[in-house]
Amino acid sequence: MRLTRTALAISLAxxxxxxxxxxxxxxxxxxxxxxxxxKPRRAEAAKVGDAAPEFTLTGADGKTYNLSDYKGHTVVLExxxxxxxxxxHGDRSFWGSGNAAKTVAAVKAADPDAVYLTINSNHDxxxxxxxxxxxxxxxxxxxxxGLAAGLSVPVLMDPEGKVGRAYxxxxxxxxxxxxxxxxxxxxxxxxxxxxxxxxxxxAVTAIKAGKPVEPANTKxxxxxxxxxxxxxxxxxxxxxxxxx
Amino acid sequence: xxxxxxxxxxxxxxxxCCVAALGSTVDxxxxxxxxxxxxxxxxxxxxxxxxxxxxxxxxHIYWRNPGDSGGAPRxxxxxxxxxxxxxxxxxxxxxxxxxxxxxxxxxxxxxLLVPVTLPTxxxxxSVEVSAVVxxxxxxxxxxxxxxxxxxxxxxxxxxxxxxxxxxSLPGPMPEGWKAEIxxxxxxxxxxxxxxxxxxxxxAMLFLPDPMPGIEFADGTGPIKPANxxxxxxxxxxxxxxxxxxxxxxxxILAGGNDADPAYWIELGPVGAAEAKK
Numbered sequence: 439m440r441l442t443r444t445a446l447a448i449s450l451a452x453x454x455x456x457x458x459x460x461x462x463x464x465x466x467x468x469x470x471x472x473x474x475x476x477k478p479r480r481a482e483a484a485k486v487g488d489a490a491p492e493f494t495l496t497g498a499d500g501k502t503y504n505l506s507d508y509k510g511h512t513v514v515l516e517x518x519x520x521x522x523x524x525x526x527h528g529d530r531s532f533w534g535s536g537n538a539a540k541t542v543a544a545v546k547a548a549d550p551d552a553v554y555l556t557i558n559s560n561h562d563x564x565x566x567x568x569x570x571x572x573x574x575x576x577x578x579x580x581x582x583x584g585l586a587a588g589l590s591v592p593v594l595m596d597p598e599g600k601v602g603r604a605y606x607x608x609x610x611x612x613x614x615x616x617x618x619x620x621x622x623x624x625x626x627x628x629x630x631x632x633x634x635x636x637x638x639x640x641a642v643t644a645i646k647a648g649k650p651v652e653p654a655n656t657k658x659x660x661x662x663x664x665x666x667x668x669x670x671x672x673x674x675x676x677x678x679x680x681x682x
Numbered sequence: 683x684x685x686x687x688x689x690x691x692x693x694x695x696x697x698x699c700c701v702a703a704l705g706s707t708v709d710x711x712x713x714x715x716x717x718x719x720x721x722x723x724x725x726x727x728x729x730x731x732x733x734x735x736x737x738x739x740x741x742h743i744y745w746r747n748p749g750d751s752g753g754a755p756r757x758x759x760x761x762x763x764x765x766x767x768x769x770x771x772x773x774x775x776x777x778x779x780x781x782x783x784x785x786x787x788x789x790x791x792x793x794l795l796v797p798v799t800l801p802t803x804x805x806x807x808s809v810e811v812s813a814v815v816x817x818x819x820x821x822x823x824x825x826x827x828x829x830x831x832x833x834x835x836x837x838x839x840x841x842x843x844x845x846x847x848x849x850s851l852p853g854p855m856p857e858g859w860k861a862e863i864x865x866x867x868x869x870x871x872x873x874x875x876x877x878x879x880x881x882x883x884x885a886m887l888f889l890p891d892p893m894p895g896i897e898f899a900d901g902t903g904p905i906k907p908a909n910x911x912x913x914x915x916x917x918x919x920x921x922x923x924x925x926x927x928x929x930x931x932x933x934i935l936a937g938g939n940d941a942d943p944a945y946w947i948e949l950g951p952v953g954a955a956e957a958k959k
Binding site: 522523609657659660661 | 924
């Protein structure tokens with residue numbers, strides 16, 4: 439019997455927003471009368487069009503990485519976790535599937551001078567792992583990620599979460615592209631839900647061609663970043679939460 | 683040989699059901715999916731395949747918009763020629779997590795419904811159906827799950843199947859409610875005006891469906907209404923609207939309980955004919 443295949447891929451693209459209704463009075467906005475869950479982090483996070491927040495982080499390789507070192511280069515930042523099944527854990531993850539390595543290769547093909555960095559903003563001690571251990575695990579995942587010969591991707595450790603919060607990184611993966619003048623030009627997912635559009639390579643290609651990056655914002659999904667002293671674990675969570 | 687029966691006289695039951703788990707990053711998986719025991723028929727006459735999820739305590743799966751993190755379930759259905767399946771219909775989700783990591787989804791158990799369109803004219807008495815279901819389940823950490831679900835649909839002349847017991851499947855806004863987009867320059871808002879006798883508006887929330895080019899302001903908690911009008915600000919970035927003119931779409935949650943109603947709204951395209959503030 440011939441089967442008709444109906445794909446019901448429900449979009450992972452989803453706004454990361456919990457919008458609460460605000461009352462109006464005589465059609466005049468009253469502003470935010472009260473915030474039960476004020477989130478200053480988000481208000482302070484960089485947006486597309488802003489100058490990319492400067493950072494200095496230590497890599498899992500022990501080297502120091504400054505964003506300013508890459509002035510004049512397009513920079514791709516990927517938030518990463520070695521224990522997240524969407525990011526780095528398992529053969530269906532971004533890195534385990536080889537999709538990350540393909541993205542890196544495509545980025546370098548589009549612009550050989552582009553820089554690709556990963557950042558791990560999970561807090562020290564997550565899942566009983568020190569920052570050093572998380573860094574080693576991250577580097578191991580990426581080393582096994584199928585990168586083409588001659589390519590390498592450093593892992594920058596951000597255990598205090600300052601850089602992640604400055605950029606508004608929420609999940610792993612979560613992608614950010616910075617143009618050659620240091621402006622944030624893309625925030626969102628690595629690729630479209632159907633995998634047909636590589637947003638990162640498209641952005642790098644557009645920058646190289648001097649064209650605007652469109653789309654500049656897409657919905658990302660993945661594991662929530664476990665920030666130090668910040669985003670508490672979800673219901674049922676608590677001390678001793680597993681890394682993600 | 684297959685018996686032939688008229689579609690209009692069909693009640694549909696899923697005769698045989700089996701589940702073949704394809705994998706999970708945790709064994710045993712904390713969330714499990716099964717194909718429903720029968721095709722259910724909604725109050726409006728539509729019929730659905732049911733995908734039931736059972737989660738271990740404190741684990742959750744996600745609504746179509748997972749929130750700040752997570753990922754929505756995906757279902758790929760194989761049906762015989764002439765049959766067609768639509769988009770998953772999600773029941774009213776819960777809101778969970780912290781202010782910095784807000785999620786929309788389900789704990790315990792939930793039933794997702796996939797609408798099915800039967801072929802015109804006669805249909806075979808029984809058909810094979812399979813569905814590949816994948817999902818992300820989270821507690822403190824997250825795992826991926828996938829299962830291939832198979833079953834035989836029996837299309838028999840029986841009494842109609844009772845309406846689905848799935849609670850809180852969102853419907854349209856009830857009579858007397860109003861929703862519109864207003865703007866002043868580049869400042870846009872979704873304005874919701876519940877009916878005067880509406881219940882549950884003290885805890886009303888709006889969960890936006892992700893639409894390219896539309897971004898709602900970051901989350902705040904529920905705010906009590908002033909004079910019955912609610913405003914939810916959002917911004918429009920037409921350059922991000924890769925699928926055409928952006929629309930506003932989402933779910934209104936009235937009341938704070940799972941059994942309270944939820945209303946699905948879709949407005950736009952934005953930029954066409956909104957009222958000015």
